[in-house]
Amino acid sequence: MLNFHEITVQFDGLVAINNLSFEVSKGNIHSIIGPNGAGKTTIFNCISRYYTPSMGAITFEGKNLITVKPHQIISEGIARSFQNVELFSEMTVLDNLLTGLHSRLKRNIFSIALNLPSVRKNEAESIKKAYKLLDLLQLTHLSNEKVSNLSFGYQKMVDIGRAMMAEPKLLLLDEPVAGMNPVETGQICQLLLRIKEEMNYTILLIEHDMSLVMKVSDYVTVMNFGQKIAEGIPREIQKDPRVIEAYLGEGKSLAEVK
Numbered sequence: 001m002l003n004f005h006e007i008t009v010q011f012d013g014l015v016a017i018n019n020l021s022f023e024v025s026k027g028n029i030h031s032i033i034g035p036n037g038a039g040k041t042t043i044f045n046c047i048s049r050y051y052t053p054s055m056g057a058i059t060f061e062g063k064n065l066i067t068v069k070p071h072q073i074i075s076e077g078i079a080r081s082f083q084n085v086e087l088f089s090e091m092t093v094l095d096n097l098l099t100g101l102h103s104r105l106k107r108n109i110f111s112i113a114l115n116l117p118s119v120r121k122n123e124a125e126s127i128k129k130a131y132k133l134l135d136l137l138q139l140t141h142l143s144n145e146k147v148s149n150l151s152f153g154y155q156k157m158v159d160i161g162r163a164m165m166a167e168p169k170l171l172l173l174d175e176p177v178a179g180m181n182p183v184e185t186g187q188i189c190q191l192l193l194r195i196k197e198e199m200n201y202t203i204l205l206i207e208h209d210m211s212l213v214m215k216v217s218d219y220v221t222v223m224n225f226g227q228k229i230a231e232g233i234p235r236e237i238q239k240d241p242r243v244i245e246a247y248l249g250e251g252k253s254l255a256e257v258k
């Protein structure tokens, strides 16, 4: 589905990503892990088109992504949830979800001003869709709650839900459990598995919490100093000496990493 081919990204003298190739398969949860500064977020910023690589090619379902502008990425079927929750805190959960559809609605200012039947139909469909998603997120009981009243864990779920409103083919999640307690992490873990199983989503995940990565991932790419040092299924990655050394030095278990 997504193909990184020999990508290099430089900032002045610094090589943030060095000749990186990897592929994300449809229907997979694919995690990118690696120590701080390894180049993980730079990968997301290339896919989102904030950064343009100095070398290499990125294709999404066969299309060259490098020619796509950042604001067009959502129309290509790629949505992103950021490391820091960026919701409208004084709006309700339902209204926050509806903002996720904004870029996809086909309507113009005149039809809105005239409140044409097509606009009302669109809105009714959007609300129906949001409620369906709230059901999947198990947040229906909070639909009319202001986001500022929610726990951090619930806010993150709303943030993921908002990204899902556009029905992306590929969902980019940047550290979805950063700063969460174990209960909240468990909820996000269950949510990711539900999204994958019930909706057949493809997810590219950056995450430092190894227990989550090992539970949800179909495939893992490991970065260090801008390069891929290993890739494989979680069971292989957990035992890979290059990965253990990159994270911890020798002799410790990856399960300890958070």
Ligand SMILES: Nc1ncnc2c1ncn2[C@@H]1O[C@H](COP(=O)(O)OP(=O)(O)OP(=O)(O)O)[C@@H](O)[C@H]1O
Residues within 6 Å of the ligand: 011, 014, 015, 016, 034, 035, 036, 037, 038, 039, 040, 041, 042, 043
């Ligand atoms: N816009 C930028 N300008 C200059 N250097 C940058 C820029 N973006 C990233 N870098 C550098 O590129 C390297 C990789 O950064 P990146 O944020 O991709 O790492 P990361 O693996 O996501 O780290 P973390 O786990 O801490 O979020 C770092 O050395 C970082 O300082």
